[in-house]
Amino acid sequence: MADLEIRDLTVQVEDKVILKGANLTLSKGEVHALMGPNGSGKSTLANVLMGNPFYQVVKGEVLYKGQDLLAMSPDERARRGLFIAFQYPVSIPGVTMSSFLRTAVSARRGYDKELMPVGEFQKLLKQKMDELKIEPAIVSRYVNEGFSGGEKKRAEILQMAMLEPEIAIMDETDSGLDIDSVKVVSDGVNRMLERAKGAMGILLITHYSRILHFIKPSYVHVMFDGRFVVSGGPDLAEELEQSGYEGIKAQFEVIAAEVQAEGAVRRAGKVFWVAH
Amino acid sequence: MQEQMTHLARAGFSRESVLALSERLGEPAWMREFRLAAWETFERLPWPAPADPEWRRTDPTMFRLEGIRPFADAPAGALPASLQQVVDAWQAPAGLLLQRNSQGVRSQLDAGAARRGVVFTDLHTALRERGDLIRENFMTTCVRPDETKFRALHAALWSGGALLYVPDGVEITTPLVSLAWIDADGVGIFPHLLVIAGQNSKVTLITCAASPPGDRPGSSIDGGGPGRVEGQAFADPVTELILRDGAQIRLVTLQEWGSNVAEIGIIRSVLARDAELRSLLVGFGGKVVKTNVESILDGPGATSEMLGLVFGDSRQHFDLHTLQEHRAPHTLSDLLYKNAVKDRARSVFSGMIRVLPGAQKTNAFQANRNLILSGGAKADSIPNLEIMANDLRCTHGSATSRINEEHLFYLMSRGLARAQAVRMVVEGFFAELLDRVPLDDLRARLQREIDQKMADDADGNGKGEIPTRRPVRSEERQPAL
Numbered sequence: 182m183a184d185l186e187i188r189d190l191t192v193q194v195e196d197k198v199i200l201k202g203a204n205l206t207l208s209k210g211e212v213h214a215l216m217g218p219n220g221s222g223k224s225t226l227a228n229v230l231m232g233n234p235f236y237q238v239v240k241g242e243v244l245y246k247g248q249d250l251l252a253m254s255p256d257e258r259a260r261r262g263l264f265i266a267f268q269y270p271v272s273i274p275g276v277t278m279s280s281f282l283r284t285a286v287s288a289r290r291g292y293d294k295e296l297m298p299v300g301e302f303q304k305l306l307k308q309k310m311d312e313l314k315i316e317p318a319i320v321s322r323y324v325n326e327g328f329s330g331g332e333k334k335r336a337e338i339l340q341m342a343m344l345e346p347e348i349a350i351m352d353e354t355d356s357g358l359d360i361d362s363v364k365v366v367s368d369g370v371n372r373m374l375e376r377a378k379g380a381m382g383i384l385l386i387t388h389y390s391r392i393l394h395f396i397k398p399s400y401v402h403v404m405f406d407g408r409f410v411v412s413g414g415p416d417l418a419e420e421l422e423q424s425g426y427e428g429i430k431a432q433f434e435v436i437a438a439e440v441q442a443e444g445a446v447r448r449a450g451k452v453f454w455v456a457h
Numbered sequence: 458m459q460e461q462m463t464h465l466a467r468a469g470f471s472r473e474s475v476l477a478l479s480e481r482l483g484e485p486a487w488m489r490e491f492r493l494a495a496w497e498t499f500e501r502l503p504w505p506a507p508a509d510p511e512w513r514r515t516d517p518t519m520f521r522l523e524g525i526r527p528f529a530d531a532p533a534g535a536l537p538a539s540l541q542q543v544v545d546a547w548q549a550p551a552g553l554l555l556q557r558n559s560q561g562v563r564s565q566l567d568a569g570a571a572r573r574g575v576v577f578t579d580l581h582t583a584l585r586e587r588g589d590l591i592r593e594n595f596m597t598t599c600v601r602p603d604e605t606k607f608r609a610l611h612a613a614l615w616s617g618g619a620l621l622y623v624p625d626g627v628e629i630t631t632p633l634v635s636l637a638w639i640d641a642d643g644v645g646i647f648p649h650l651l652v653i654a655g656q657n658s659k660v661t662l663i664t665c666a667a668s669p670p671g672d673r674p675g676s677s678i679d680g681g682g683p684g685r686v687e688g689q690a691f692a693d694p695v696t697e698l699i700l701r702d703g704a705q706i707r708l709v710t711l712q713e714w715g716s717n718v719a720e721i722g723i724i725r726s727v728l729a730r731d732a733e734l735r736s737l738l739v740g741f742g743g744k745v746v747k748t749n750v751e752s753i754l755d756g757p758g759a760t761s762e763m764l765g766l767v768f769g770d771s772r773q774h775f776d777l778h779t780l781q782e783h784r785a786p787h788t789l790s791d792l793l794y795k796n797a798v799k800d801r802a803r804s805v806f807s808g809m810i811r812v813l814p815g816a817q818k819t820n821a822f823q824a825n826r827n828l829i830l831s832g833g834a835k836a837d838s839i840p841n842l843e844i845m846a847n848d849l850r851c852t853h854g855s856a857t858s859r860i861n862e863e864h865l866f867y868l869m870s871r872g873l874a875r876a877q878a879v880r881m882v883v884e885g886f887f888a889e890l891l892d893r894v895p896l897d898d899l900r901a902r903l904q905r906e907i908d909q910k911m912a913d914d915a916d917g918n919g920k921g922e923i924p925t926r927r928p929v930r931s932e933e934r935q936p937a938l
């Protein structure tokens with residue numbers, strides 16, 4: 182059984198249905214790229230997997246290591262090894278990065294009453310910051326407050342490195358980063374994958390294929406209008422880079438009309454649609 | 458009204474008991490006359506009424522004096538363990554005063570400071586030894602007896618209290634600590650703190666008012682009527698700070714009354730040329746607390762930083778009135794009050810910026826942030842401006858919000874349990890303020906007390922839950938003046 186199984190996930194915000202029956206399986210040791218045009222529902226999927234209360238699951242299920250993920254609180258998911266690097270991390274006034282990180286790592290490592298010893302924590306933090314080329318001064322600043330776009334993204338990856346997740350979702354971590362930063366971040370992620378020796382899986386959400394030159398996916402999926410419409414190998418990303426989402430969109434519209442008319446499994450070119 | 462006065466007289470609120478108090482304390486004639494005049498003022502002034510603008514949000518009957526006596530001796534012998542703990546919490550201060558009920562019981566001052574002419578003693582001793590200083594400054598220029606009924610009452614019945622006098626040019630680097638403690642049932646205390654900081658002097662003073670925990674507030678609030686105030690205590694403190702040219706004072710006022718105490722008090726400072734006051738008011742305790750914090754910037758170049766941290770829980774009621782009064786040009790006041798309310802607590806912040814004609818090139822800043830932690834809690838914010846100059850910079854803003862669900866989700870997504878995440882957000886709320894107070898021990902102490910407040914589930918029906926609504930109100934105004 183896969184470590185993460187998403188089945189027919191249907192999600193709405195207020196009265197608007199955003200995910201319209203999403204299916205995906207992902208296991209530790211794998212890197213899945215998730216691509217798709219803006220507004221297709223990628224961040225919605227990521228947030229729902231982490232348990233953001235703003236989104237309502239109306240149908241479907243998600244199994245995490247065989248258990249009902251949707252029944253767990255966000256913190257329980259995190260402690261069990263799920264992680265999300267947010268596309269738009271919020272800033273938290275007055276809370277310093279260091280006290281936040283220490284509390285978070287302690288929670289993840291199962292410290293119950295007290296926190297991880299400060300010496301051990303600082304050693305770990307210094308190592309991770311060095312690897313990700315992060316300014317040490319960042320830890321005495323308030324969480325994400327006044328961070329530049331690039332600093333926010335790196336801080337997310339720093340948290341990922343500290344928490345050592347089993348399944349990590351990276352939501353457009355590459356957007357807004359210059360090429361050097363993309364390299365630093367990718368190196369960091371690849372190092373995590375290496376060290377995890379197959380015990381970590383990644384769902385890498387991206388709008389552009391650029392980062393996929395550095396973090397090699399084993400699978401590529403394309404989301405369109407709340408559904409996974411194409412899945413394939415790494416070559417799919419290349420193809421998309423060439424043709425853009427326009428080609429997919431045209432194929433999608435063809436079968437959308439057919440499914441509407443007949444209600445069945447349809448495929449046109451690379452695009453498929455399973456009607457439930 | 459007549460009936461009420463008869464009740465009060467029986468309890469010891471009368472001209473005779475004012476006389477008796479003065480006699481017993483062996484005071485000079487001028488102080489006896491001062492007290493008697495204040496008593497007459499007290500009798501003449503009306504009780505506050507709900508229609509008075511100052512009292513619109515606090516029920517004046519919360520400060521009834523029935524069941525309260527105006528003086529209680531400190532029991533003889535060693536201090537009880539709970540009080541000893543309060544004293545011991547202050548590590549090696551330069552001086553320490555302790556008032557228990559109506560009497561001073563401890564007085565110590567670093568020998569070096571004493572040699573340099575610093576006076577830090579209870580006000581009765583000061584009256585004997587530095588009568589001139591008291592006569593000139595006690596409720597004459599800063600706070601006056603005829604301002605309100607309760608100030609007149611204070612002037613007539615004050616006892617205990619403290620004088621801090623720092624001569625010109627003397628700097629004391631270690632904090633001085635003044636403690637007040639109530640452990641007699643039904644006592645009213647009237648502690649008076651008079652601080653005179655000479656030219657270019659520098660001092661840090663921490664005051665702490667505390668008492669045993671007491672009953673949950675609310676038991677008598679519900680009943681409302683008289684006769685249900687047994688076990689209650691009353692405090693009517695006045696603090697006067699006089700800063701001469703170039704004086705620098707850091708003042709921390711820590712209010713940790715038990716929940717049976719009603720307090721109505723004022724802290725007012727008058728700042729001469731280039732004087733600098735950095736003050737922090739902390740409100741944690743009490744059943745109902747109405748406090749005025751006022752800075753009068755009287756000399757050019759004077760600066761007043763006014764910070765406030767209030768955390769109300771259970772059914773506590775805090776009513777804070779601040780005043781930033783600019784009387785001279787080139788003066789700066791910078792106020793930040795952060796109030797959090799939990800359970801069914803309520804806070805009121807009413808802040809006035811007043812700039813008098815001629816106080817040009819003034820900077821006046823006022824910000825109030827309120828955090829509502831439970832569905833039944835409430836926070837009000839009322840900014841007021843009276844600007845009579847035309848060349849100045851003035852900003853004021855207030856924001857009241859519930860705890861931000863997106864912040865909680867972010868923290869929880871990293872493994873923090875909800876309660877832990879809430880605690881962290883609340884700590885963060887206050888951190889912006891505490892980061893401006895460079896007293897590490899104090900900060901750690903406040904942090905612990907905030908955590909304790911968060912952990913307490915005082916509200917029977919609320920379960921201390923955090924409502925999951927969006928921010929209720931958020932506004933920022935920056936009038937261009």
Ligand SMILES: Nc1ncnc2c1ncn2[C@@H]1O[C@H](COP(=O)(O)OP(=O)(O)O)[C@@H](O)[C@H]1O
Pocket residue numbers: 194199217218219220221222223224225226235
């Ligand atoms: N918090 C939200 N409130 C309202 N609409 C939202 C919210 N989040 C997402 N949406 C809507 O859901 C759709 C999918 O958004 P999103 O998941 O952010 O897409 P992507 O990450 O693929 O760009 C969009 O139409 C967006 O407007």
Ligand SMILES: [Mg+2]
Pocket residue numbers: 223224225268352353
């Ligand atoms: Mg997105």
